[in-house]
Amino acid sequence: MLFRTRRLATASVALTAATALVAGCTSGGGSTSGASGDTLTLWTHNAGNSVELDVVKKIIKDFNGSQDKYKVKLQAFPQSDYNNSVVAAASARKLPCLLDVDGPNVANWAWGGYLDPIDVTGSEVPVLSQLASTVGRYDDKLYAFGFYDVSLAFFARKSVLEEHGIRVATMDKPWTKAEFDTALAKLKKSGKFEYPLEMGTGGSGEWWPYGYSPQLQSFGGDLVDRSDYKSASGTLDSKAAVDWATWFQSLVAKDYMAKKSGADPNKDFLAGKSAIQWDGSWNAAKNAEKLGDDVAIIPPVDFGEGPKIGGASWQWAMSSTCSNKAGAQEWLKFSRQTKYFTDYAKATSTIPATEAAAEQIADYQRGGKFDVLVEFAREYATVRPATPAYPYISTEFEKAAKDILAGADPQKALGQAAKDIDSNLKTNNYYSN
Template sequence: MVFRTRRLAGASVAVAAATALVAGCATGSGGSTSGASGNTLTLWTHNAGNSAELDVVKKIIKDFNGSQSKYKVKLQAFPQSDYNNSVVAAASARKLPCLLDVDGPNVANWAWGGYLSPIDVSGSEVPLSDQLASTVGRYKGKLYAFGFYDVALTFFARKSVLNTYDIRIPTTDKPWTKAEFDSALAKLKKSGKFAYPLEMGTGGSGEWWPYAFSPQLQSFGGDLIDRDGYKTASGTLDGKKSVEWATWFRSLVTKGYMAKKSGADPNKDFLAGKSAIQWDGSWNAAKNAEKLGDDLAIIPPVDFGDGPKIGGASWQWAMSSTCSNKAGAQAWLKFSRQTKYFVDYAKATGTIPGTEAAAKQVDGYQPGGKFNELVQFARKYAVVRPVTPAYPYISTEFQKAAQDIIAGADPKNALGQAAKAIDNDLKSNNYYAG
């Protein structure tokens, strides 16, 4: 992308700053309230630089304001690079808006930190049960947020290239095994036709790293943290299966299959033929199909032994804990939950519709459509990032460890250091109790 959130989760978070501040203010609701002036409610979004998605937000606000006379929602849009810092500062001053969007993996952190209030959207046109599980943000059994779309990781390749080198084109029902994938990369490298046969966006930063690579670690059988209680990363992040992933990940560089640091636009490089296989997201599917036509292969994630995995959760809508007009905020949230808006978001952003009913109305994503495989990937393979307030810190530590590993650090030591740092963070925050 420009990782459409690098839209995916956690995407633009200033994780270190957010975690540090939240760790010091896990106070819940109370104190001053804000976000509304009478029945006029303020809404914040990260979409100032994304006109297509912002237009959908504006449309919902306009429709809601015109549908009744009791409440009025007014918009304030921020550049994505500034958004999370603005939320953190406003939360500290207890001046959050009534309505705001939040990147899915950060819902637990913001709920624990007292930024958000649970919401009730019962009676909406679209039941929560109809949504992709990854588009619903819950923490400790309570609903805090929901989204209209998700994205899916996928491999892109040219069918003609795979056929030339006698590489099987995998299907959702029969993805590549690790042995098949390694063999394919060896064949492509031997051909001498590509600078690097594999492109995985290693020049990216931030949330791209855990979003793109922790699903591969999980497919090996490892994880970012022990999800049984979320009280330790040691023995999991640096466990045997995780180290196997890290060793393999490093080998992609040492064998010349993948660049230590990719170019500024990996998708452009793929379309130019510099790479044969690209690990990317559904946000580039339409562009690639337009360029390559029927030669485009949309390929499921590799099964490294514990099943194919991709990351799940993207931007979602929530209500602040300090909102002084929660009835109005929940009225807007309920109003927005109409199938037509799920369709509008997907069409505007090239994302996966959050419901099956919406997918049927989006060209290419309907059953039998050329992008329906991406919908199936999201339904079958998505793993949400750890649902713990510690996640922003975990994200930062994993990114550092993974980057160190492909730069030459010992895999076990790098993961061990990350696990120890995460455990220290958990302990220092009393395991995020409360």
């Protein structure tokens, strides 16, 4: 497969440095032959995440020991370098056979020619049994799958909500916009919190569309028109989208939320600096350990079009230049065992991608301490637009949202972002195949 000349896998690519890094890590095609069978190189972004990396190592060790036809060799990168390294390797046609990819980037990497479709039929865990957000498809083809997802939620202290006459929202009856705004006003008026709401506005990059575009979507807007992925104008700058942006901006204007949060928002929440935190399932166990039965896990607000959260995390895929695709797919099939889905969730405190795996973890079982987070992922997850243009869309949304919090006119900021996205779509011939 030929690589396309226009790629948007990352907003900026440190190509020279990444190419040097890649040159020392792989030989062309990602597969070599040897006396012990074909060696398949696998890349992961987990160099700085030992608990998840250990699970990857376990799967590789088990696979290598289960047969003598193929051998998988691991190469781990720091997450900060990973995407740049993949782009550089793709340019040099030196991608490994196996690699992980952040879910929102699957469409871009598939369109760009980095990935080939995969066939994992016959594996222990059927793809259809997974959370939809953990399966990476593009152009009606399967390109990737993940072992887990994460879930956003509001965290609060039940005692604080009760003290201020605020109802603990449930999935059956989530907060409405009016109810949420009233709650924030009460908490601010109490004088106990400089900023009653913590939404992680000090973050950067993918956090912005992951954390805030679901709220935009709950208002009735979106990042792009998903009917054909050919335009953002009329969607990203629609009345519903501007209503979201106006509300988002008001959180800062009313001192409900900091324009830029601290370095560790969860630490600030646990210290009592904020009353309600918009955060991920990755901190649920820490919150429960600190707050005990006082912790409240609350669904996203229904701003009119239902509660929504972002969906899709890291997934496994096969490169288009792999010289032994049969071997790569054998590893992918082998990895699709319930025990590994369970191992990932236990090691990383993430949500298992299958119900069978969730039932093997006490906290995620039906009625378990964090079962509600599984339900959030199942019922509310909205994947980011499955278009090759997504990395560009993500960057434009982050810029517009930050400008809005800084005081920019919501209509103008979203309108400019929509125009820029439309221009990118047109320049790239709407990412047609």
